[in-house]
Structures are given as structure tokens and as C-alpha cells.
Amino acid sequence: MLPAARLNRIKELIFEKENMKISELSKELDVSEMTIHRDLKPLVEEGIIVKTFGGISLIHKKQEQPQTDTCILCNRANHIKMTYRLIFPGNKIEVACCAHCGLLRHRQFREEPIQAICLDFIRQTTINASMAWFVTDNSIDIGCCQPQVLTFEWEQHARKFVKGFGGNVYSFHEAMDVVFNKMNDHCCPRKQKG
Numbered sequence: 001m002l003p004a005a006r007l008n009r010i011k012e013l014i015f016e017k018e019n020m021k022i023s024e025l026s027k028e029l030d031v032s033e034m035t036i037h038r039d040l041k042p043l044v045e046e047g048i049i050v051k052t053f054g055g056i057s058l059i060h061k062k063q064e065q066p067q068t069d070t071c072i073l074c075n076r077a078n079h080i081k082m083t084y085r086l087i088f089p090g091n092k093i094e095v096a097c098c099a100h101c102g103l104l105r106h107r108q109f110r111e112e113p114i115q116a117i118c119l120d121f122i123r124q125t126t127i128n129a130s131m132a133w134f135v136t137d138n139s140i141d142i143g144c145c146q147p148q149v150l151t152f153e154w155e156q157h158a159r160k161f162v163k164g165f166g167g168n169v170y171s172f173h174e175a176m177d178v179v180f181n182k183m184n185d186h187c188c189p190r191k192q193k194g
Contacts (some may be wrong), residue, residue: 001030006039014049016059050091051129051130053115057091058080069099073105074145081124082144084151087115097140098132099149104183122157129192132155133158134175138167147182149175 006029014020028034043049047057068153071078072086072094080100084102086094096102099118106116106129116129120154135150135158142148152158158169170178 001031003039006031007042010039010043011048014056018058018180019052019055023054024057033079045175050093051126052087052118053126057181059091071101073097073101076101076144078160079144082121082142084116084118085128087117088129090112098144099129099151100145100179101177102145103134103149103179107176107180112167114131118151120157122161125153127151127153129163130172132172134170134172135161135167136170136175136178138162140165147179148152 008027009029013025022033022036025036029036031039040049040051043056044051047059050059069078070076073096076097078095078097082098084096084099084105086096086102086106087154088094092107094106102116102118117126118129118132119125120132121129121135129151131153133155134149135152138148138150138161140148140150142150150158150161152161155169161167162169168178
């Protein structure tokens with residue numbers, strides 16, 4: 001099947017099903033998942049679909065499109081290599097400038113978002129934030145929010161990074177609590193015993 005024909009078939013499938021896994025598309029079209037990822041790029045750029053962890057979802061035209069140029073929490077300009085996306089029911093998406101703001105925003109909701117995605121700091125691959133590893137207190141300044149938080153897909157990569165640049169490694173829930181507590185300690189320092 002030619003790329004144009006595959007693209008048309010992908011459109012038909014996503015308009016019919018609204019949500020699909022990359023593996024389903026690969027099997028349906030009898031091509032590799034990497035080919036599917038390449039085929040999806042124009043649909044993402046046109047705003048027809050949004051990539052989710054392991055799949056894609058149709059963007060309904062009447063839904064409000066996410067504001068992706070500034071952070072939902074701090075209003076800083078978003079940098080594409082640092083963004084943290086929260087995806088809620090109905091495909092509502094919020095974008096934070098970095099994992100610091102993403103974790104703080106994530107913590108504000110009692111109900112978990114359907115998904116939170118971010119990018120691996122080294123490899124720049126999309127990862128599920130709840131399965132990521134987070135590094136704080138390192139010596140590299142990336143010029144974003146403080147305390148700075150970097151995301152890694154693999155714990156071993158995070159630990160190797162810390163060996164070279166210092167810092168601490170946390171799981172998703174630990175990182176959420178650490179950033180929240182550091183912000184509270186910074187804003188409302190505990191009284192010093194005298």
C-alpha cells in the first residue's frame with residue numbers, strides 16, 4: 001500500500017474508532033510501527049489527531065485546542081524539549097513548560113488525568129510520566145523553573161546522570177511530593193528554633 005493510501009486508511013480508521021493503538025494500526029495496515037509513526041506526523045501537524053502513550057486519539061474540532069505556547073501553571077514560554085502534557089477525559093490537554101510545573105499541576109487534581117506524557121531528557125522520546133524517573137538538585141541549569149526537574153525513561157539513565165551531575169532520583173509519586181514540599185518550604189519556610 002502506498003503512503004497516500006495508508007494515510008487515507010488511517011484517517012478512516014481514526015474517524016471511525018476515535019482512539020487507536022499504534023500496534024493496531026501497524027497490524028491493520030501490515031507495516032512496521034515506525035512506518036505508522038511517520039505516517040501520523042502530517043495528521044498531528046494538521047491537528048486531526050494527538051499522540052497518546054502507545055496510540056493516537058481523534059481531536060474533535062469543536063473541542064478547545066490546547067494552548068501550547070505558554071505554561072498552564074507559570075505562563076513561561078514552553079520549550080518543546082521540556083514540555084509535560086496532561087491529557088484529561090474528552091481529550092482536553094494542558095501543557096506545562098517543564099516537569100516541575102507538570103508535577104505541580106498534576107498534583108492539583110484529585111482525579112488522575114487519563115495520561116501525563118513528557119520527554120526523556122537525553123533521548124527526547126515521549127514517555128509516560130507515571131512510569132518515568134525524575135532528577136532534581138543537579139548542577140546543570142536548563143533555564144526553566146526551580147527546583148528544576150529532569151525526566152528519564154530508565155532509572156539506570158537517571159542514576160548515571162546523577163553520578164556525573166549530582167542530584168537525586170525519584171519515582172513519579174515521590175517527585176510530585178518532593179517538588180510540592182520544596183515549593184512550600186521556599187514560600188513558607190519553617191520557623192527556625194532559636
